[in-house]
Amino acid sequence: MKLRQSPCAKLDTIPIFDRLISMPQLPDVPLDGLYGDLVMDHYRNPRNHASISDADVEAEEFNPFCGDRATLQLKLDGQGRVSEIGARADGCSIIQAATSMLCDQLHGKSLDEVAEIGERFRHAMKNGAGDDDLELGDLLALQVVRQYPVRIKCALLPLTALEEGIKAYRARPG
Amino acid sequence: MTTVFDVNKVRDDFPILKQWVNGYPLVYLDNGATSQKPQSVIDAIVNYYTTTNSNVHRGVHTLSQQATDSYEGARAKVRQFINAGDDREIIFTRNTTEGINLVAHSYGRQNVGPGDDIIVSNMEHHSNIVPWQMLCEEKGANLRVVPIDDTGELLMDEYEKMLGPRTKLVSITHVSNALGTILPVAEIVEMAHAHGAPVLFDGAQAVPHMPVDMKELDCEFYVFSGHKLFGPTGIGVLYGKAEYLEAMPPFLGGGEMIKSVTFEKTIYNDLPYKFEGGTPDIAGAIGLGAAIDYVNDLGFDWITSHEEELLRYGTEALSSIEGLKIIGTAAHKSSIISFVMDKAHPHDIGTILDEQGIAVRTGHHCAQPVMQRFRIPATARASMAFYNTKEDIDALVKGIDQVLEVFS
Ligand SMILES: Cc1ncc(COP(=O)(O)O)c(C=O)c1O
Numbered sequence: 001m002k003l004r005q006s007p008c009a010k011l012d013t014i015p016i017f018d019r020l021i022s023m024p025q026l027p028d029v030p031l032d033g034l035y036g037d038l039v040m041d042h043y044r045n046p047r048n049h050a051s052i053s054d055a056d057v058e059a060e061e062f063n064p065f066c067g068d069r070a071t072l073q074l075k076l077d078g079q080g081r082v083s084e085i086g087a088r089a090d091g092c093s094i095i096q097a098a099t100s101m102l103c104d105q106l107h108g109k110s111l112d113e114v115a116e117i118g119e120r121f122r123h124a125m126k127n128g129a130g131d132d133d134l135e136l137g138d139l140l141a142l143q144v145v146r147q148y149p150v151r152i153k154c155a156l157l158p159l160t161a162l163e164e165g166i167k168a169y170r171a172r173p174g
Numbered sequence: 175m176t177t178v179f180d181v182n183k184v185r186d187d188f189p190i191l192k193q194w195v196n197g198y199p200l201v202y203l204d205n206g207a208t209s210q211k212p213q214s215v216i217d218a219i220v221n222y223y224t225t226t227n228s229n230v231h232r233g234v235h236t237l238s239q240q241a242t243d244s245y246e247g248a249r250a251k252v253r254q255f256i257n258a259g260d261d262r263e264i265i266f267t268r269n270t271t272e273g274i275n276l277v278a279h280s281y282g283r284q285n286v287g288p289g290d291d292i293i294v295s296n297m298e299h300h301s302n303i304v305p306w307q308m309l310c311e312e313k314g315a316n317l318r319v320v321p322i323d324d325t326g327e328l329l330m331d332e333y334e335k336m337l338g339p340r341t342k343l344v345s346i347t348h349v350s351n352a353l354g355t356i357l358p359v360a361e362i363v364e365m366a367h368a369h370g371a372p373v374l375f376d377g378a379q380a381v382p383h384m385p386v387d388m389k390e391l392d393c394e395f396y397v398f399s400g401h402k403l404f405g406p407t408g409i410g411v412l413y414g415k416a417e418y419l420e421a422m423p424p425f426l427g428g429g430e431m432i433k434s435v436t437f438e439k440t441i442y443n444d445l446p447y448k449f450e451g452g453t454p455d456i457a458g459a460i461g462l463g464a465a466i467d468y469v470n471d472l473g474f475d476w477i478t479s480h481e482e483e484l485l486r487y488g489t490e491a492l493s494s495i496e497g498l499k500i501i502g503t504a505a506h507k508s509s510i511i512s513f514v515m516d517k518a519h520p521h522d523i524g525t526i527l528d529e530q531g532i533a534v535r536t537g538h539h540c541a542q543p544v545m546q547r548f549r550i551p552a553t554a555r556a557s558m559a560f561y562n563t564k565e566d567i568d569a570l571v572k573g574i575d576q577v578l579e580v581f582s
Contacts, residue, residue: 034525035580066521066537067551090551092521093581148525 034148035093038141042097047104048085055086057111059165061157068092070099070158072165074106074114082106082114089158094142094151099158101138111166118159125152179476185561187212187468198531201569206351206510206557207535208401209382211465215405218464222457230456231430231447245456248463249446255466256396257387258413262445265412265419266454270378271301273397273412274345276449277374278305280422281395282343288314290342293371295320295328295357296547297350300540302376306345315342322547326353326502334365341371348380348396352541352553353502354485354510356380363393372418378402382559383481383508385474394418400458404559405465409458412449419445426451477560481509484558488567492556495574501553509558512539515574518581520554526580527554527573534570 055073062069068091075084087103089096102121106114117136124133129143145155185191188210193200202210222244228237230245249264258264267273282305286292292306296319303317310317320333328346337344344366349356359375366373372394380386381398388396395418400409414422424431424442428451433441442448469477488511492498497516515523524536535555538545545551556570 035522067542067545068521092519094521151521151525154521 034144034151036141036144038138039093039097039144042100042104042138043093046087046089046096046100048087048100050086051088052084052086055084057162057165057169059161059168061161061164063091063095063153063157065153066091068095068154068157070095070161072099072103072158072161074165076111080110082109082111087158091157092151092154094145094154095157098139098142098155101142102158102162105135105137105139111169114162115166118162121159122156125155177473177476179472179480181480181561181563184472185563187214188561189213189216191561195531195533196529201530201532201566201573203556203558203562203566203570204533204535205382205402205559205562206379206539206555208407209404209559210561211404211406211461212468214468215461215464219406219457219461222460227457229453241456244460244463245454248459251463251466252411255470256381256411256413257389259389260416263388263413263416263419265414265446265449266459267397267410267412268408268455269399269401269410270299270376270397271410273395273410274301274374274376275305276412276425277343277345277395277397277414278309280425280449281372281418282306282309283313284421284423286310286313286315286342289340290315291318291336291338291340292316292342293318293320293333293336293344293346295333295346296322297326297328297353297355297541297544298345298347299351299376299378300542302345302347303543316340319543320346322355322544326350326355326504326544328355328357328362330358330361330365333362337365337369337371339369341366341369343374344371345374345376347376347378348386349377349383349508349510350502350541350544351379351510351557352512352539352544352555353504354507354512354557355502355504356384356506356508358506359391359393363391367392379508379510382469384478388413400462400465403462403465404468405462406455406458408455409462411462416445419449424448424451428452430454472560480560481558484562484564484567485509485511487564488556488558488570491567491571492574495571495578497578498574501548501550509562510555511557512553512555514550514553515577515581518577520552522581523554523574523577526577527570530569530573530576532570532573 052073056076057074060071070089073086074082077083085103087099089099105117121139142155145151190210226240228241230242249261252264253261306317318336321329363373374395375393377396377398382403394415396413398411401407431443431448431451433443499514501512520536537552
């Protein structure tokens, strides 16, 4: 089958991807169709899958169009850094992989840093990743989803949950 | 005698079906969402705007008269198509959703009070749930839901038990968009009438596939959308028994629906105009009339036998795929096959099929309660029309092989 080629494949030979030519080449990230190895790996072996009991930050987000769901939990240590993560998603491979990839980037980060990663990820999904986005790590594999616009909301669902969770945490008195 | 049509000739009438999508010939199996339009419908709309465009019921000039004749001609075609008794019983709406909301606002507000019941089924489209929920909330009435069994069949015993003196309306789908079940509409009406309750049928998924007959069915209201019946978007139909429509207050106030207006008092127009406030979708109605002509030329004898064969062939082919489960296995089904796979989520199925030019719907099909009933978040749904072929189903099966390849 011809799944759409990754943007790292010979761009100049694939006119349909003209609009993606401005994307930087990120040679360390294997992008291989929508269902590339990295996406499938996170889908099949989701990281931080166990739920945690006394989370500080907690949020659940639904996609009203398909009923998919992402649930995120963060526990913070004495310095306010992420020490434990619980991440679960019910839904398609993209939402499950995105949930796993996103949470994988958060260990040891302060909530400000977490929010910054989130912003960077959202920006990269909307406008394409830049040279300075390498810290997004495995999340860069989701750049391929940009070729499937209807699926972008699947990739961003866990981020929306995370943002809501942080907002609620910060709004809490004390 | 049934005329047998060559489906490939029929397909020639639908220009969009000649398209290639993602490098493959389009295999359109999303007719439950909306159907494709034959050239005759497209031509009718173009002709109207090219030669006749004018407002209806407003002017003495020639074009206005022609536009009015064409618009009213379309109403007569709809009346014949569903065998209603009178053109006044045919109200043009935007779609099924608007038809149901019209009845909820107009009939519902007038007749439903605290403690009354409105009965729907567990397999309704959201458009036949939410308007009633809103009404029940406003009036303190109860929304009662008839359960279904594991095949997607309505539990008629439960339905009968729910009926009573408090039942103000039974509003149930004729064909389930998520499962394909064809409901026993005659019995539903008979039981409701035995308790003096009027019945509304959501015919959105029925009229493209089977003949419906208002005189025989004897329901009080019947609604459907033009766009699922090979007509344009933006036009739909509410059938209502004249005695009911006469007694109901108008829905939208404005032009077209009045006889005379002073600041002291407005006299409403007669049926059907009382319910058609504002300039209607004239081109849409004319397009719908052309779609009905097209369907009548093919005839439901051929349409239903062709679609039954597609359903049989498709059900057999998909059932033999390991790890695939068909949701909705009622004995009496329309040409809809909803399915889930144990290895792949419906979204992923949809994307991989789309890569091969195959259009199916994935998601909850605006029928979340039925998904909850089967404890699934979503399904992939292939919904066939008379222009689909066994080759389309073969392509679907091949497409699903690719899903298995990626996800096994
Ligand atoms: C059974 C059923 N009812 C109602 C609707 C709503 O139709 P529309 O969006 O045209 O109002 C649909 C369409 O999806 C349907 O399948």
